[in-house]
Amino acid sequence: MRAIVLADFGSTFTKVTVVQESTGRLLATAQSPTTITTDVMDGYETALAVSIDSIGQPVEIAEKLAASSAGGGLRLAAIGLVPDYTAAAAKQAALNAGAKIELLLSGRLSANDVSSLERVKPEILLFSGGTDGGQRDQVLDNAAAIASARFDCHIVVSCNREIASEVAALLRVQHGSVEIVENVLPAIRTLNIEPARRAVHEAFIRHVIRGKGLSQTNEFGSTVIMPTPEAVLEATQLLARGDGTRPGLGDVITVDIGGATTDIHSAVALRALAAGIRSAGLPSLPLTRTVEGDLGMRWSALGVLDADSEWLRHQCSDMNLDGNVIQNACQRRHDHPDFLPESEREAKLDRLLAMSCITQALHRHCGTFSTIYIPGQGTEFVQEGTDMTEVPLLVGTGGMLVRDPLGVDTLQAAVRRRKNRSLTPKSPTAVLDRNYILAAAGLLSTRDKKAAYTLLREQIQES
DSSP: OEEEEEEEEOSSEEEEEEEETTTOOEEEEEEEEOOTTSOHHHHHHHHHHHHHHHHOSOOEEEEEEEEEOGGGSEEEEEEOSSTTTHHHHHHHHHHHTTEEEEEEEOSSOOHHHHHHHHHHOOSEEEEOOSOTTSOOHHHHHHHHHHHTOSOOOEEEEOSOTTTHHHHHHHHHTTOOOEEEOOOSOSBTTBOOOHHHHHHHHHHIIIIIGGGSOSOSSHHHHHHEEEEHHHHHHHHHHHHHHBOSSSBOOSSEEEEEEOSSOEEEEEEOOOOOOOTTEEEESSOOOSEEEEEETTOOSSTTHHHHHHHHHHHHHHHHHHTTOOTHHHHHHHHHHHHOTTOOOOSHHHHHHHHHHHHHHHHHHHHHHSOEEEEEEETTTEEEEEEESOOOTTOOEEEEESHHHHHOTTHHHHHHHHHHTOOTTBOOOSSOEEEEOTTOHHHHHHHHHTTOHHHHHHHHHHHOBOO
């Protein structure tokens, strides 16, 4: 039997999925701790051997593909001028490329900003600023400031096209690896993130993954073709839109809860606003990823408490628990990120934290609707972001949801906590990715969309 091996090098575990070539039928899955301290291929080989042995018949491996978030994933800094425009556009381009944004700067860069860049030492810097034909001086000043900074990384220039060459020339004085792509925001309310996203993706393969020192083997560098979050976004899009011969399931949102972050991916069909509603902020995109660095089950548990303290304490009160219980629980999870619940009470507290992560992350990812009264003019209706109220499918993944028999219930309960003015889904069907198929399917889709779609449809289930 000919098979394709799909691997996800995670920060904690390396997950291997083996599928039949041409059909996408799942043959085996296995995982092993990611062996960062030696060579990441050690853990990979262990998981691969277990998965192949479990198939029970001879297998010929036709191809090996991998995604990686090991070693911190793709660490990026983004720079723009206006927070809600060029900086926001650069951020979205980076997120859709699967990056972890270590630093986002806007406005005129100060000495402290430059020091922050030197301290963060990003692997890639996405430099934006000014619409085409717009702001020049401040963008050039920012480039000059970065040119004097003491750090080395690949730089993608995606700014006002009229000065892009000048910006690149300034940056090459200190940073030799610089490339120019089209502006992420050529005009106000015109997003053009794909060239920058593609450049960041390619730089990850060329400059980053082979430079992390995660493996001494050539195989690691040759099999990793994208960051793990980008693979999940590809799978989300495939599930929504189909493979070209079979229709997709319609609009889809995926929720990935981790120890440090909660990631939301969405693939939706954009619809015109109803008459009388004004749009605010950047225009919506059909494919979007957001990462909430303060919402996580372990390292970021205290951030969850800060974001949703009143609700969490109220829920504890309903469970007849002291008000300090949730504070102590979050502190314990923060201090011991390998913590696993050993009692039903701790399991319930984990579910509360998961609900909070999902609710808060969805609220930030989806749009909002506001009614504004203007004296002498009447009422104005404003929508900011994307209306996702009618999204029919919500896919959950991540350790807590996957391990918990009540994972679907947790997803559904989080959705029911819709906030006022929020355009989050009203009543989606909740399903789980229990075998961590999303990243594997995203990888497979780069070679065979039909097989990848079959894998998704067969493996992502409600329970």
